[in-house]
Structure formats: structure tokens, C-alpha cells
Amino acid sequence: MMDNIIIGQYLPGKSFVHSLDPRAKITAVVLFMVFIFISRDPFVLSMAVVLTVAAFLAAGIPPRFFWKGIRVILLIVLLTFTLHLFMTREGDVWLDLGWLTIYSGGVIEGGLIALRLLLLIVLATMLTLTTTPVDLTDGMERLMSPLERVRVPTHELALMMSIALRFIPTLLGETQKIIKAQTARGASFSQGSIWKRLNALIPVLIPLFAQSFKRAEDLAIAMEARGYAGGEGRTKFRQLAWRKRDTLILVLFSAFGAFSITTRIL
Amino acid sequence: MRIEAEHVGYTYMSGSPFETEALRDVSLVLDSGKYHAVVGHTGSGKSTLLQLFNGLEKPTEGKLTVGDWTITPETKQRDLYDLRRHAGIVFQFPEQQLFDETIVKDVMYGPLNLGLEREKAEQLAKDTLLRVGIGEELHARSPFELSGGQMRRTAIAGVLAMEPELLLLDEPTAGLDPKGQKEIMELFYDWFKEKPERTIVLISHDMNQVARYADHVVVMADGEKQLEKTPAELFTDGTTLQTYQLAMPETVRILKALEDASGRPVASDAFTREETLRRILAWEKGERSG
Numbered sequence: 001m002m003d004n005i006i007i008g009q010y011l012p013g014k015s016f017v018h019s020l021d022p023r024a025k026i027t028a029v030v031l032f033m034v035f036i037f038i039s040r041d042p043f044v045l046s047m048a049v050v051l052t053v054a055a056f057l058a059a060g061i062p063p064r065f066f067w068k069g070i071r072v073i074l075l076i077v078l079l080t081f082t083l084h085l086f087m088t089r090e091g092d093v094w095l096d097l098g099w100l101t102i103y104s105g106g107v108i109e110g111g112l113i114a115l116r117l118l119l120l121i122v123l124a125t126m127l128t129l130t131t132t133p134v135d136l137t138d139g140m141e142r143l144m145s146p147l148e149r150v151r152v153p154t155h156e157l158a159l160m161m162s163i164a165l166r167f168i169p170t171l172l173g174e175t176q177k178i179i180k181a182q183t184a185r186g187a188s189f190s191q192g193s194i195w196k197r198l199n200a201l202i203p204v205l206i207p208l209f210a211q212s213f214k215r216a217e218d219l220a221i222a223m224e225a226r227g228y229a230g231g232e233g234r235t236k237f238r239q240l241a242w243r244k245r246d247t248l249i250l251v252l253f254s255a256f257g258a259f260s261i262t263t264r265i266l
Numbered sequence: 267m268r269i270e271a272e273h274v275g276y277t278y279m280s281g282s283p284f285e286t287e288a289l290r291d292v293s294l295v296l297d298s299g300k301y302h303a304v305v306g307h308t309g310s311g312k313s314t315l316l317q318l319f320n321g322l323e324k325p326t327e328g329k330l331t332v333g334d335w336t337i338t339p340e341t342k343q344r345d346l347y348d349l350r351r352h353a354g355i356v357f358q359f360p361e362q363q364l365f366d367e368t369i370v371k372d373v374m375y376g377p378l379n380l381g382l383e384r385e386k387a388e389q390l391a392k393d394t395l396l397r398v399g400i401g402e403e404l405h406a407r408s409p410f411e412l413s414g415g416q417m418r419r420t421a422i423a424g425v426l427a428m429e430p431e432l433l434l435l436d437e438p439t440a441g442l443d444p445k446g447q448k449e450i451m452e453l454f455y456d457w458f459k460e461k462p463e464r465t466i467v468l469i470s471h472d473m474n475q476v477a478r479y480a481d482h483v484v485v486m487a488d489g490e491k492q493l494e495k496t497p498a499e500l501f502t503d504g505t506t507l508q509t510y511q512l513a514m515p516e517t518v519r520i521l522k523a524l525e526d527a528s529g530r531p532v533a534s535d536a537f538t539r540e541e542t543l544r545r546i547l548a549w550e551k552g553e554r555s556g
Binding site for chain 1: 283317320322343347350351354355357360362363364365366375376379380410424425428
């Protein structure tokens with residue numbers, strides 16, 4: 001199952017979306033995120049669907065691979081939908097079973113939230129799937145750079161993010177290895193009560209933490225040994241290049257945002 | 267425990283862009299009560315093969331028989347649970363699996379999972395720890411306070427305490443100094459000699475180890491089995507070793523050098539220090555009388 005989680009993974013490719021500047025992609029996703037949650041207008045939402053589908057097609061991600069990776073996450077979307085379905089008490093009663101009443105408001109509210117979440121997850125996954133971790137953090141650092149004036153440590157934040165992203169696959173691999181080792185020692189993660197299953201995770205989590213701390217120390221020493229001294233005066237080997245297509249994407253998503261606001265005001 | 271593989275294949279992350287074929291059409295028989303070794307380069311599929319042997323992974327093609335268990339792609343994980351009680355595996359850097367408060371408790375983890383009573387498990391853990399050279403004074407300590415070598419021994423004790431019949435070793439001495447390597451390998455060998463049904467499958471890059479301990483060597487490359495030989499056949503055959511880029515054991519190298527330098531044939535299939543010495547003495551004797 002762990003093999004299949006694709007959030008945070010990068011899939012090498014040469015598609016249109018791959019070639020975009022990370023700054024454009026990050027800004028677009030942020031705009032999308034904000035405005036999709038502002039609007040309830042069906043037209044805006046269908047526009048959001050079109051944008052997401054277009055992004056997916058332009059990114060050239062194999063649909064089967066994507067589907068397998070996002071399956072687990074769909075459970076969360078489904079859970080949100082169910083919660084809204086049962087908790088919202090507005091509108092007409094559609095179903096009454098005595099212990100359970102479903103209102104029309106619940107269906108609409110649940111559907112709305114589920115759709116927004118789904119679109120958001122798909123688009124955000126698209127961002128990480130088409131952008132290398134290095135590009136992603138470079139983009140973040142540049143976008144945050146105005147905050148430096150108010151003493152936000154943008155370089156350090158970006159570095160933290162890139163280290164975190166860098167070690168996701170390492171950690172996953174390690175987790176798998178430890179799970180295997182403990183399974184070989186008779187551990188079972190899929191039998192017994194929930195309490196028993198949670199307990200079965202302790203022999204996995206403790207070694208994982210112990211190793212993460214050790215690695216963090218090793219990494220700090222390795223960085224210091226190579227003269228790392230923070231972001232001040234540091235130049236970059238890789239330069240980001242803004243092109244016409246990036247402006248195009250930015251205009252497209254800004255238009256979406258503007259449109260979303262108009263429907264809200266009118 | 268006897269292992270038989272029939273046209274076994276294994277593909278990682280099938281159906282994704284990261285799909286990789288780790289094993290292709292592997293057929294072999296590993297006899298019970300023997301010391302087997304699997305050698306080959308990184309990425310040759312040997313680690314994957316080892317994990318199939320105790321049911322940690324299921325073959326995606328073919329059929330595997332380990333002792334009384336048959337594993338096919340359709341086998342349920344639940345049915346493999348039982349096999350793992352009889353086949354222990356020591357991974358590379360096994361000390362990374364230590365987790366419990368004390369050393370004894372950590373070693374007890376396996377036996378307790380097998381359903382042993384607490385007292386019995388504790389006794390077993392203590393005995394096994396002594397056998398791997400972890401003295402009583404350390405038993406109540408945290409495994410994280412130990413030295414690297416001691417941690418490795420504790421982790422190995424954790425596997426041996428489950429009293430497996432089949433022991434799978436994936437480069438168990440990686441990262442140890444020569445003395446530590448020898449001690450660990452001797453430990454496994456003593457364990458192996460104790461009962462006739464005990465079987466070992468060793469993965470190692472160190473051909474000295476393979477030549478010294480194994481009865482039977484399987485050479486892997488690119489996910490396929492290349493050949494199976496006895497150490498005596500494989501390690502005296504310089505051409506084959508070169509083809510698969512395997513190092514020649516030091517003992518063989520010394521004897522071959524002696525042969526080349528003296529121009530007189532020397533039987534070079536000696537893999538222990540004592541045996542090598544005997545060959546050299548025999549050569550010297552021949553030299554004097556000749």
C-alpha cells in the first residue's frame with residue numbers, strides 16, 4: 001500500500017506542466033486553493049473542474065498510476081462527505097430512519113466540500129508530480145523573499161522544506177524495511193483489535209525516530225563540515241527562468257480568481 | 267528446510283511508471299541442512315529472492331516451495347504468517363530494528379509473538395544473548411546504549427531466539443571490522459552445525475566468507491540465475507569469476523600465485539587458513555624432494 005502513495009512524489013517528464021516555472025505553478029495552486037473555497041457558484045466550480053482536468057491532461061501523468069496513488073486519499077474525501085451528510089441539519093428531509101435523518105442541505109454541503117477537496121488534492125498532487133523538490137523549494141524561497149524585510153528566515157524555511165521533501169522517500173523506504181524486519185519477527189499489523197494493531201506500530205515507530213534523530217545529527221555535521229553558513233550572500237547554481245507560458249498560466253488562474261470573487265459579490 | 271523455486275518472477279510496483287522487474291524465471295533447489303550462498307552485483311535481485319524465501323514478499327510469477335509451504339502469487343498473506351515462524355531473516359544493518367526498553371525485552375519480542383509464555387521467552391532470550399556474546403550485566407540496559415557491534419549481536423539474538431530452522435542472512439556483517447565479521451560468521455556457523463536440518467542462505471559480497479562457509483553457491487545477475495556451483499568449482503575457475511566480476515578468495519589467490527611463480531601445479535581449492543597452509547607445506551615438500 002505504501003508503494004502507492006504519490007503525494008510529494010516527483011514523476012520525471014517533459015510535459016507542458018513540467019516545463020512551467022515553479023513560481024507560476026505554486027502561485028496558481030495557491031490562487032486555486034483560496035478561490036475554490038470562496039465560491040459556491042456552480043459555474044465557478046465547473047470552471048475549476050475544467051482547469052483541473054486540463055492540468056491533468058497537460059501533465060501527461062499515466063491515469064492508472066494516478067488512480068492507484070490517489071485511492072487512499074479518496075477515503076478522506078469520502079469520510080468528509082459522510083460527516084457532512086449526517087451532521088448538517090438544514091433544508092428538506094430526504095430520508096428519515098429514526099436514528100438517522102438526512103437533509104437536502106447535508107447532501108449539497110457534503111458534495112460541495114468533497115468536490116473542493118478532491119479538486120484541491122488533484123491539483124496539489126499535480127504540482128509535486130511535475131516539479132522536482134529542488135525547483136519547488138527554490139520557487140517557494142523566491143516567492144517568500146519579500147518577507148525577508150520583516151525578518152522572516154525565508155532561506156531557512158525553504159531549506160527545511162527541501163530537507164523534509166528530500167527525506168520522504170528515504171523515510172518511506174526505511175519504514176518498509178523496519179516493517180519487514182518486525183514482520184519477520186512475528187509481528188502482525190493486520191490482525192487483532194485496533195488497540196492491538198496500534199501497539200504493533202510501536203516497534204516500527206521507535207526505530208524510525210531513533211534513526212531520524214541520528215540522521216539529522218549526521219546531516220548537520222556534514223553541512224557544517226562543508227562550510228554551510230545560512231542563506232546570506234549565497235548564490236544559486238540553478239536560476240529560475242520566467243517565460244511567456246508562465247505568465248499565461250498566472251493570468252488564467254488570476255482570471256479564475258477574479259471570476260470567483262465577482263460571483264460572490266454580485 | 268528445503269527450498270524449491272519454479273520459474274519464479276518478481277516485479278516491483280507493477281503497473282506504475284516505476285515498474286521494475288527484479289527477478290525473472292528463477293528455478294533452483296536449495297537442499298535442507300546445507301549452507302547456501304547467493305552472490306551477484308547490486309541490483310541482481312538477490313535480496314528480493316531472499317525475501318521471497320520467508321514469505322515477506324510473494325512471487326508475482328511462478329511457484330515457490332519452502333519446507334511444507336507453497337507460495338504462489340495467489341497465496342494470502344495470512345497463510346505466510348506460519349512460515350515466518352520457521353524462517354528467520356537477518357537484514358543488512360539489523361540493529362536498525364531494535365526498539366524496546368531493555369535488551370532482554372527486545373530479544374523476547376519474537377518469541378512472545380510466537381505465543382511463548384513470558385518466563386519461557388525471557389529464559390530463551392537470556393540464553394540466546396549469552397550465546398551471541400552479550401553478557402548478563404548488559405541485559406537490563408537499553409539497546410541504544412550499546413556499541414554498534416553489540417547492537418548487531420542483540421538484533422541477531424532477536425532472530426535466533428525464535429528458533430528458526432531456516433536462517434536467511436542478507437549481508438549480516440556489512441560495516442563491521444574484520445574481527446567482528448569473523449566472530450559473527452562463526453556464530454552463524456556454530457548455530458548451523460548444531461542440528462542437521464538447519465539451513466542457511468547467505469547473501470554476501472565477501473567471497474572469502476562465501477568460499478569459507480558455503481556448500482553451494484548461486485550466482486545471480488540482472489534478476490536471473492546464472493549458474494550454481496560448489497565453492498571449489500566456482501572459485502578456482504578464474505574465467506567464470508571474471509565474467510561475473512566476482513573477486514577470487516584470498517586463499518585461492520595465494521595458491522594460484524604460488525603455482526604461477528613456481529611453475530608447478532598447486533591444488534587451489536582451499537578456503538580456510540589451515541587448509542591453505544597445508545597446501546603450501548605440501549608444495550614445499552614436493553619442492554624439496556623434486
